[in-house]
Amino acid sequence: MLRFIIKRLLVTIPTILVVITITWGLIRLAPGNFYSGEKRLPPAIEKNIREKYGLDKPWYQQYGRTMWNILRHQDFGTSLNFRGQSVNVIIRRSLPVSAGVGILAYLLALLIGIPVGSIAALKQNSRWDYSSMAVTMLGISIPNFVLGPILVMIFSLSLYWLPPSRWNGFFSSNIILPVVTLSAVYMAYIARLTRAGMLEVLRSDYIRTARAKGLSEKDVVIRHALRGGLMPVVSYTGPALAFLLTGTVVIEKIFALPGLGNYFIQASLNRDEPLVIGIVAFIAITLLLMNLLVDITYAYLDPRVRY
Amino acid sequence: MRNSIPKRLVAPGLLLSLASFFFSCGPGSGRDEYFGRIVPPQANIFRYVTGDEPQSLDPPISLGQPEARIYMALFDGLVEYNPKDLSPIPSLAERWDINQDSSEFTFHLRQNGRWSNGDPIDANDFVYTFRRSVSPELASGNAYLAYYIKYAQAYNEKAVFVRDHATGQYLLAKDFQKDAAPEPLSSKPDAVSAEYPVTAAEAKPDSDTPFHQLMHSPMRLTLPGSEKARNKLLESDSKLKAAVAGKDFVPVKGEDIGVEAVDKYVLRLSLAQPAPFFLGLLAHQLFRLVPRKTIEQYGEHWTDPDHIVTCGPFKLKEWVAYNKLIVQRDPMFWDAANVHLDGIEFYPMADNPSIMNLYKVGEIDAVLNHTVPNAWLEVVRTKKDYMDAKEAAIDYLQINVLHPPMNDVRVRKAFNYAIDKVAWATWRKIVKPLTAFSPEGIFPGYPQPKGDDFNPERARQLLGEAGFPVIKNGDGSYSCPSFPVKDVEYIYNTQESNKAMAEWMQAQWKQNLGITIPLRNMESKTFLAVRTKLEYKGFSRGGWSADYMDPFTFLSLFYTGGDSGTGWQDPKYIAMLDEANRTLDQKKRYELLAKAEKYLIDAQPVIPIDTSSVNWVKKPYVKGMYPNPGSLFPWKFVYIERDRSKWDIGTPSLSD
Numbered sequence: 002m003l004r005f006i007i008k009r010l011l012v013t014i015p016t017i018l019v020v021i022t023i024t025w026g027l028i029r030l031a032p033g034n035f036y037s038g039e040k041r042l043p044p045a046i047e048k049n050i051r052e053k054y055g056l057d058k059p060w061y062q063q064y065g066r067t068m069w070n071i072l073r074h075q076d077f078g079t080s081l082n083f084r085g086q087s088v089n090v091i092i093r094r095s096l097p098v099s100a101g102v103g104i105l106a107y108l109l110a111l112l113i114g115i116p117v118g119s120i121a122a123l124k125q126n127s128r129w130d131y132s133s134m135a136v137t138m139l140g141i142s143i144p145n146f147v148l149g150p151i152l153v154m155i156f157s158l159s160l161y162w163l164p165p166s167r168w169n170g171f172f173s174s175n176i177i178l179p180v181v182t183l184s185a186v187y188m189a190y191i192a193r194l195t196r197a198g199m200l201e202v203l204r205s206d207y208i209r210t211a212r213a214k215g216l217s218e219k220d221v222v223i224r225h226a227l228r229g230g231l232m233p234v235v236s237y238t239g240p241a242l243a244f245l246l247t248g249t250v251v252i253e254k255i256f257a258l259p260g261l262g263n264y265f266i267q268a269s270l271n272r273d274e275p276l277v278i279g280i281v282a283f284i285a286i287t288l289l290l291m292n293l294l295v296d297i298t299y300a301y302l303d304p305r306v307r308y
Numbered sequence: 309m310r311n312s313i314p315k316r317l318v319a320p321g322l323l324l325s326l327a328s329f330f331f332s333c334g335p336g337s338g339r340d341e342y343f344g345r346i347v348p349p350q351a352n353i354f355r356y357v358t359g360d361e362p363q364s365l366d367p368p369i370s371l372g373q374p375e376a377r378i379y380m381a382l383f384d385g386l387v388e389y390n391p392k393d394l395s396p397i398p399s400l401a402e403r404w405d406i407n408q409d410s411s412e413f414t415f416h417l418r419q420n421g422r423w424s425n426g427d428p429i430d431a432n433d434f435v436y437t438f439r440r441s442v443s444p445e446l447a448s449g450n451a452y453l454a455y456y457i458k459y460a461q462a463y464n465e466k467a468v469f470v471r472d473h474a475t476g477q478y479l480l481a482k483d484f485q486k487d488a489a490p491e492p493l494s495s496k497p498d499a500v501s502a503e504y505p506v507t508a509a510e511a512k513p514d515s516d517t518p519f520h521q522l523m524h525s526p527m528r529l530t531l532p533g534s535e536k537a538r539n540k541l542l543e544s545d546s547k548l549k550a551a552v553a554g555k556d557f558v559p560v561k562g563e564d565i566g567v568e569a570v571d572k573y574v575l576r577l578s579l580a581q582p583a584p585f586f587l588g589l590l591a592h593q594l595f596r597l598v599p600r601k602t603i604e605q606y607g608e609h610w611t612d613p614d615h616i617v618t619c620g621p622f623k624l625k626e627w628v629a630y631n632k633l634i635v636q637r638d639p640m641f642w643d644a645a646n647v648h649l650d651g652i653e654f655y656p657m658a659d660n661p662s663i664m665n666l667y668k669v670g671e672i673d674a675v676l677n678h679t680v681p682n683a684w685l686e687v688v689r690t691k692k693d694y695m696d697a698k699e700a701a702i703d704y705l706q707i708n709v710l711h712p713p714m715n716d717v718r719v720r721k722a723f724n725y726a727i728d729k730v731a732w733a734t735w736r737k738i739v740k741p742l743t744a745f746s747p748e749g750i751f752p753g754y755p756q757p758k759g760d761d762f763n764p765e766r767a768r769q770l771l772g773e774a775g776f777p778v779i780k781n782g783d784g785s786y787s788c789p790s791f792p793v794k795d796v797e798y799i800y801n802t803q804e805s806n807k808a809m810a811e812w813m814q815a816q817w818k819q820n821l822g823i824t825i826p827l828r829n830m831e832s833k834t835f836l837a838v839r840t841k842l843e844y845k846g847f848s849r850g851g852w853s854a855d856y857m858d859p860f861t862f863l864s865l866f867y868t869g870g871d872s873g874t875g876w877q878d879p880k881y882i883a884m885l886d887e888a889n890r891t892l893d894q895k896k897r898y899e900l901l902a903k904a905e906k907y908l909i910d911a912q913p914v915i916p917i918d919t920s921s922v923n924w925v926k927k928p929y930v931k932g933m934y935p936n937p938g939s940l941f942p943w944k945f946v947y948i949e950r951d952r953s954k955w956d957i958g959t960p961s962l963s964d
Contacts, residue, residue: 039851043452083364167631258630271833
């Protein structure tokens with residue numbers, strides 16, 4: 002197990018370097034510069050800016066400098082758009098917001114999705130099953146940029162119960178709408194995955210054995226069926242969490258949250274090279290680690306899986 | 309099973325009907341006088357959305373209006389904008405003298421100016437600020453606004469003077485320029501006393517200094533600093549090459565630019581040319597005062613909340629990125645007694661519907677310009693908190709004039725004639741049709757020329773003359789089979805309003821000329837790159853808002869060749885602008901500028917479309933905030949009125 006983990010971690014490093022290099026190249030290929038705006042700059046001023054940020058150097062020097070700083074100092078440099086602000090600091094500052102909202106949304110999704118899916122599987126083809134699956138289908142099909150404004154319209158603009166946007170820390174009512182909006186689609190997926198997983202497991206031999214042993218239905222479901230039935234949810238959790246942790250552009254935009262996703266989209270639109278590279282590298286690392294975590298969880302949940 | 313089918317639809321059906329119920333009485337409800345809740349904030353703190361997260365708190369760095377409004381809270385300048393019309397009013401400068409041809413400005417600073425840390429402000433702070441703003445090392449994108457100051461452009465461009473090693477004399481520009489403009493008074497060797505008669509307010513004339521005499525000598529010659537560019541220039545000019553041979557090249561330094569602290573409270577600016585509009589430019593963020601000591605101590609991090617020292621009516625209290633930027637009244641401010649608010653909370657937001665929602669529930673008191681989405685206008689513009697004044701900004705189409713068929717002025721004119729701008733303005737609701745290149749009704753006394761009105765008949769005739777006859781079909785429609793549609797396109801950056809405009813123009817041309825111009829939308833930065841490099845064919849969306857309140861801010865777009873994104877340049881046009889700016893009489897100057905503008909629209913490198921409107925909302929209890937043409941608000945005038953009877957009903961008047 003330990004060897005497996007170490008091996009996987011070692012593979013991560015070259016992967017990240019490749020990701021950074023590709024990102025670096027892609028930004029260069031994109032037309033436009035971080036300083037280009039509606040008002041075109043006089044050539045002399047453009048030259049001053051290029052010199053100040055080392056853009057007048059040959060590409061291999063620029064690439065070398067970027068890579069050296071990342072490898073040697075774990076420093077992604079300073080943002081070009083947000084002058085003088087360190088990329089590392091920006092990530093450190095905005096990550097807790099994104100990650101916090103993401104985790105809360107996912108917990109909410111698990112909390113509701115798993116029971117709903119389980120009950121739907123246990124009462125297959127009942128009214129409960131049909132109506133819950135219809136609602137989850139709706140949850141999957143309605144994109145969050147539609148759901149968010151609808152919730153805002155109901156709970157903020159009409160009822161004045163909840164603030165429509167902005168961030169006020171985790172312990173304020175501002176957090177409710179973004180978390181609910183964000184969790185909807187995951188809730189729906191998890192419910193459906195749980196239902197499918199449970200249905201398969203409930204028909205398997207070991208459940209029949211458990212029942213034959215005379216275990217109560219509660220024990221059968223919770224101790225045996227759920228454990229196997231949740232396997233699809235676990236494999237879904239890895240990429241989903243990686244995505245949620247690093248922020249979601251739409252939610253952060255609609256609800257004006259100071260998260261990583263907001264920075265990511267702005268950085269790309271602004272051609273803010275250091276910030277884009279920093280965030281992409283961070284997302285890549287998170288994704289790889291999450292997948293590793295999923296594989297480890299597999300081994301724990303399913304005795305047949307061994308590394 | 310059968311009866312379970314309808315029940316499966318119960319939940320989604322319920323949700324949908326619930327949603328549609330709320331939609332129908334959401335922002336669409338037309339019953340209320342104002343848009344949303346009107347509850348003045350408990351504290352004497354104004355809550356505002358000025359746009360997206362500020363790029364920097366260093367005034368010369370950010371080019372945008374959102375930052376400009378934050379700088380106006382934190383930093384003061386020689387002058388401040390008049391809250392109604394943005395004309396310059398005294399601020400750190402109590403009064404000023406302007407010489408006869410507007411080429412030299414002498415400012416008398418107030419003696420009670422202080423930084424937020426209590427340090428006094430004097431003329432040397434301005435000298436430092438101006439030198440820093442144009443320094444090539446700072447690399448401000450706005451530096452060109454200071455190019456009017458003598459040698460500022462040369463300094464910013466890292467140019468060099470040419471000095472004779474033996475005599476110490478510098479080569480002069482006038483000796484090497486063909487048909488050079490006459491030197492401004494600021495470059496003529498006259499004594500100050502002769503220039504400025506002593507006024508009642510001062511006991512003696514401002515002292516003449518060696519630096520002043522230096523400024524009052526003919527302009528020195530400057531050459532490019534980089535050897536490559538310089539040699540290229542010298543190769544093309546043998547007379548220059550001979551004169552330069554064996555001479556020293558002396559880099560132009562910050563100390564050389566025409567900014568001088570005559571004494572502790574007198575600042576003198578010498579310009580390279582007459583610039584009557586220059587005073588209005590000095591409230592711009594590029595010229596707002598920055599603290600030397602703090603900058604020298606902390607470098608780029610001087611704007612960190614722990615370090616920053618400011619000089620405006622407010623000082624920084626808290627800055628949480630993408631969340632809030634809070635300023636509080638600064639007791640050190642020279643006019644603190646007249647600052648009404650205890651503080652301002654700026655919320656960085658970019659999504660217009662989200663901003664409007666926040667406004668509707670009453671969590672913010674006003675929003676930035678252009679925030680009301682198109683689809684909401686129908687409702688919001690009828691409310692009494694909607695601001696609909698004209699803006700010093702225009703929408704227009706740029707034409708790449710370098711390629712056929714658009715290199716033919718008749719073709720360009722035809723496309724202009726074929727657009728019904730009045731109908732466009734009616735449909736767009738909040739703009740005014742425009743036929744010239746400066747916004748209409750913004751500059752008082754400016755005799756704006758009139759361009760061509762909608763005339764489809766004339767359009768078809770012109771196209772025919774250019775070799776593309778328009779044929780009338782049996783069903784009354786037109787077609788123009790010989791027009792090379794493949795060589796023309798309409799590009800715009802992806803945005804709802806740009807798309808609407810593109811489709812409208814496309815429909816007009818289709819209807820009136822029988823030509824369908826293909827549309828191409830692009831991501832914003834890509835669009836800008838394509839337009840700047842003239843890599844497009846035909847038309848591209850253009851927009852411009854004023855840097856200062858003078859028509860020249862629009863007309864100067866074509867002052868240097870190619871900057872406009874059209875490829876059109878004309879020495880005659882430039883000469884006309886120069887002549888206008890040399891003219892001392894404001895009325896005469898405006899007439900000459902108008903003549904130049906007429907010349908420009910006759911050449912038709914652009915198709916003017918409309919004058920924008922400010923398009924924002926503020927709660928009626930917010931007073932002292934006016935829908936001025938630049939949407940810039942001197943915050944010291946803004947206050948929250950608790951007395952309902954004094955609230956603004958409708959757009960506050962700009963004329964009182």
